[in-house]
Amino acid sequence: MIRFENVGLRYGMGPEILRDISLHIPAGSFQFLSGPSGAGKTTLLRLLFMSLRPTRGLITIFGKDRARISRAELPLLRRRIGIVFQDFRLLDHMTTYENVALPLRVRGREEASYRTDVIELLKWVGLGERMHVLPPVLSGGEKQRAAIARALIEQPEILLADEPTGNVDPQLARRLLRLFIELNRLGTAVVIATHDLALMDQVDARRLILANGRLDIYD
Amino acid sequence: MIDAPQPRPDEEEGFERPAPPERAPRKTAPIVPAQNIAGRALVVVIAIMTFLSCVTFGAVTLVRDTASVWENQISREATIQIKPAEGLDMEIALATAAGLAAEFDGVKGTRIIDSAATMRLLEPWLGSGFDIGQLPVPRLIIVTINEDSPPDFKDMREAITTAVPSATLDDHRTWVDRLVAMAHTTVTIGIAVLGLMLSATVMTVVFATRGAMAGNGHIIEVLHFVGAEAQFIARQFRTRFLFTGMKGAAAGGVAAIVVFILFSWWSSRNMATPQGDQAAALFGNFAIGSAGYLGVLMMVIIIGALTAATSHATVVAYLSDLEGGQTDGG
Numbered sequence: 281m282i283r284f285e286n287v288g289l290r291y292g293m294g295p296e297i298l299r300d301i302s303l304h305i306p307a308g309s310f311q312f313l314s315g316p317s318g319a320g321k322t323t324l325l326r327l328l329f330m331s332l333r334p335t336r337g338l339i340t341i342f343g344k345d346r347a348r349i350s351r352a353e354l355p356l357l358r359r360r361i362g363i364v365f366q367d368f369r370l371l372d373h374m375t376t377y378e379n380v381a382l383p384l385r386v387r388g389r390e391e392a393s394y395r396t397d398v399i400e401l402l403k404w405v406g407l408g409e410r411m412h413v414l415p416p417v418l419s420g421g422e423k424q425r426a427a428i429a430r431a432l433i434e435q436p437e438i439l440l441a442d443e444p445t446g447n448v449d450p451q452l453a454r455r456l457l458r459l460f461i462e463l464n465r466l467g468t469a470v471v472i473a474t475h476d477l478a479l480m481d482q483v484d485a486r487r488l489i490l491a492n493g494r495l496d497i498y499d
Numbered sequence: 500m501i502d503a504p505q506p507r508p509d510e511e512e513g514f515e516r517p518a519p520p521e522r523a524p525r526k527t528a529p530i531v532p533a534q535n536i537a538g539r540a541l542v543v544v545i546a547i548m549t550f551l552s553c554v555t556f557g558a559v560t561l562v563r564d565t566a567s568v569w570e571n572q573i574s575r576e577a578t579i580q581i582k583p584a585e586g587l588d589m590e591i592a593l594a595t596a597a598g599l600a601a602e603f604d605g606v607k608g609t610r611i612i613d614s615a616a617t618m619r620l621l622e623p624w625l626g627s628g629f630d631i632g633q634l635p636v637p638r639l640i641i642v643t644i645n646e647d648s649p650p651d652f653k654d655m656r657e658a659i660t661t662a663v664p665s666a667t668l669d670d671h672r673t674w675v676d677r678l679v680a681m682a683h684t685t686v687t688i689g690i691a692v693l694g695l696m697l698s699a700t701v702m703t704v705v706f707a708t709r710g711a712m713a714g715n716g717h718i719i720e721v722l723h724f725v726g727a728e729a730q731f732i733a734r735q736f737r738t739r740f741l742f743t744g745m746k747g748a749a750a751g752g753v754a755a756i757v758v759f760i761l762f763s764w765w766s767s768r769n770m771a772t773p774q775g776d777q778a779a780a781l782f783g784n785f786a787i788g789s790a791g792y793l794g795v796l797m798m799v800i801i802i803g804a805l806t807a808a809t810s811h812a813t814v815v816a817y818l819s820d821l822e823g824g825q826t827d828g829g
Contacts, residue, residue: 329724331723331821351729352728355726355727355728355729356726358724358726359726363724365724369717369720369721369724370721371530371717371718371721373528373532374528375528378527378528382530382721382722382725383725383726385530386530386722386725386726386727386728386731387726391527430725434726
């Protein structure tokens with residue numbers, strides 16, 4: 281589904297943040313992306329999300345060469361990727377329901393066509409009773425689940441999660457992990473960026489370890 | 500290790516919540532929120548700058564119109580002056596000069612200032628009851644000119660001085676030239692002030708809009724990450740800021756129009772008073788006319804468009820930054 285071959289990235293004239301990264305993320309796979317702070321995990325996620333272009337190497341996403349993807353195609357391809365951030369990135373002036381429905385709204389869909397789907401998904405992530413609440417009154421775990429629901433509403437082929445358990449207690453982190461596993465079982469490929477070893481030890485999954493800009497893969 | 504199928508998260512302990520009380524569904528929130536502190540400040544800044552620009556524009560319009568009235572009033576008349584001379588029959592000379600002037604194309608009429616009127620003109624200096632026939636007082640003929648096609652003053656002057664050597668023709672050209680120069684200078688200064696005012700308005704609106712946009716960076720980011728097209732994101736902000744800009748500009752424009760109407764009302768109310776006469780002498784009838792009101796309307800539209808364009812450019816720049824300074828991202 282996504283393939284990197286000898287990918288390198290530097291910002292401006294600075295040193296290479298990522299060097300000779302080669303990896304393959306197959307459809308329906310589950311992997312952790314780990315490494316010390318500043319190792320380039322978020323940068324690698326941004327490359328996967330096509331938010332950055334590599335300074336060298338080849339990236340193939342959904343069978344297309346990243347270098348040949350036009351501006352007009354980018355948002356359409358990004359819709360096949362869900363992304364979750366450590367700081368949730370929910371819009372405070374919108375309710376949980378509106379935040380989760382946002383990806384569908386920006387595609388110009390009528391509310392009547394997606395209302396049931398959004399409510400179903402909110403119930404699935406345990407926010408059925410919190411859908412009309414504004415994010416500032418949600419707990420950290422609820423915010424994270426709302427962010428995950430927003431990333432899943434379009435049934436993406438791959439979910440990228442950047443430190444999704446960084447702001448929650450270990451018990452809730454375990455529950456969120458189960459949510460990702462459940463999602464993976466339904467067919468979505470999952471990449472979780474984390475430096476939480478305890479979290480990784482809970483699942484027998486492939487590990488991508490970034491250190492000094494290089495990537496080691498432990499299957 | 501977690502390897503067995505898990506229950507649905509909402510079935511787990513800890514994800515359950517008590518059912519909230521029933522509430523009326525609210526209207527879907529706009530993607531870009533209507534107002535925040537920066538947005539309100541932007542409306543106020545735009546209103547103030549629009550008001551100042553409109554008042555400057557109105558003042559320039561007023562000065563330009565008044566200057567034009569001065570020019571027209573002065574150039575509507577010329578004067579023939581006949582000085583007494585040895586052996587000159589003044590009444591015949593006046594009739595001859597008036598008759599000659601009236602023959603020229605572009606002359607609407609002539610009027611001889613008679614002895615009684617001349618005495619009244621001299622009364623402030625010579626007092627009343629003097630015999631004008633005993634004094635060598637020049638006499639005047641007022642020539643009314645068609646301002647659209649004025650006569651050839653050179654030919655007229657030549658014809659009159661040939662027939663009456665002691666006559667001189669004053670077409671007020673010196674006065675008109677001075678007034679025109681002064682009026683043009685005043686209008687030029689006004690336009691320069693207006694130019695500076697508009698530049699200041701443009702820069703203030705641009706910076707205030709960028710300031711208001713700074714608080715919306717997270718919205719642009721979220722829209723970008725949920726796969727919104729750049730044009731969609733830009734359109735959301737453009738629409739919101741066009742509305743904000745026009746709201747501020749309309750408030751400033753309406754305030755300026757109220758000021759114009761108040762001055763116009765004051766001017767008409769004080770028409771016969773010394774203050775009113777003084778203002779009327781300087782500015783004519785204090786009314787900015789349809790061009791002034793049209794200018795205010797244009798100003799409102801331009802400032803609204805400027806605000807929208809600035810927000811659009813800010814979104815595009817923000818998205819470019821989000822792409823790590825690379826040009827992708829639509």
